[in-house]
Amino acid sequence: MKQEELEARVRELFERQGFKVEKDGNQLTASNGKKIVLKVFSSEKYSAEDVSAEKEVKVFVDEGLEEVKEDLDNDVSIIYNEEEEEDFETPSYEVIGDIAVINDLAGVNRDEAVEGILHHQNVKTILLKDEGLSGEFRLGDYEKLYGEETETVHKEFGYRFKVDPTEVYFSERFGTERKRVADQVEDGERVLVMFAGVGPFAMLCSEKADEVVAVEKNPAGAEFLKENIELNKVENVEGLEGDVEEVVPGMGEFDRIIMPLPESANEFLGLALDHISNNGVIHYYRFVEDGNTEEIEAEIMKEIEQRGFEYKILDTVECGERGPTSTRMCFDLQVTKSI
Incomplete structure (x- = not known):
């Protein structure tokens, strides 16, 4: 995938969730009350050895560089090529390891939400929170929209956290x-x-x-x-x-x-x-x-x-x-x- 196309896909992903995205070289900054630094590497422009970033940076690569996901301590997301681009309406969600969590469908059809998230994210499970956090341990009730596994390893600033949301x-x-x-x-x-x-x-x-x-x-x-x-x-x-x-x-x-x-x-x-x-x-x-x-x-x-x-x-x-x-x-x- 061309570098410009990959950056556009990443920008779209964050702007869809209400972030303002600014560009500096191959680095993007997404802001929405907080700032997230993103680095984007296309396999047409970079080799696996070229992919590096500070621990706090979220990294995006295309499928030609998916091998780096296991090598880096960063949170790495893989953007896949699509034979035919489609417009997907997705609700706001967060990605914990390789699990996507939707807090509110906001009127989006369940099947469309799943399809849209899978279009943008390489995840094994998609969860929908049925209600807000409750109980002594601040847990939510979840509906599995896709996949079965709920335990994952999330990377954050160079650390790995085993977790089941x-x-x-x-x-x-x-x-x-x-x-x-x-x-x-x-x-x-x-x-x-x-x-x-x-x-x-x-x-x-x-x-x-x-x-x-x-x-x-x-x-x-x-x-x-x-x-x-x-x-x-x-x-x-x-x-x-x-x-x-x-x-x-x-x-x-x-x-x-x-x-x-x-x-x-x-x-x-x-x-x-x-x-x-x-x-x-x-x-x-x-x-x-x-x-x-x-x-x-x-x-x-x-x-x-x-x-x-x-x-x-x-x-x-x-x-x-x-x-x-x-x-x-x-x-x-x-x-x-x-x-």
């Missing part, structure tokens, strides 16, 4: 936010990841941290977490199964605490404050309605000031949507416990 919460769309947080970790930090899932925050933070403790209550998620520690050969991450309220007490203080449970993180903010070190940072995720952050800021103030601590909000970052009026936001809090 029907058994444990995981979103590819949260990857950029995970990297944003991990990039703030300083050498020698002790980091706690509450509600750790299969371990993406923990793995990324392990590059600079001296120690990372990751706690996950869902037994399936905790098992994947432990497997992923071994899969990535990470020695400074400890994966623990259990409720943070039972596991964390007695573990001492941490320089950084990550709380990626926007539905109910407020129930555990006090626990985090009890275990944050002086001048430590808490990444506090909450859902915000209609852009109104005052309510969340009030709950932060109340919880911190009743302990006699001081704090400042270092940053407030939008990192996804739950619905038309509900936004997931991260409040980066630096807590001063003594002056």
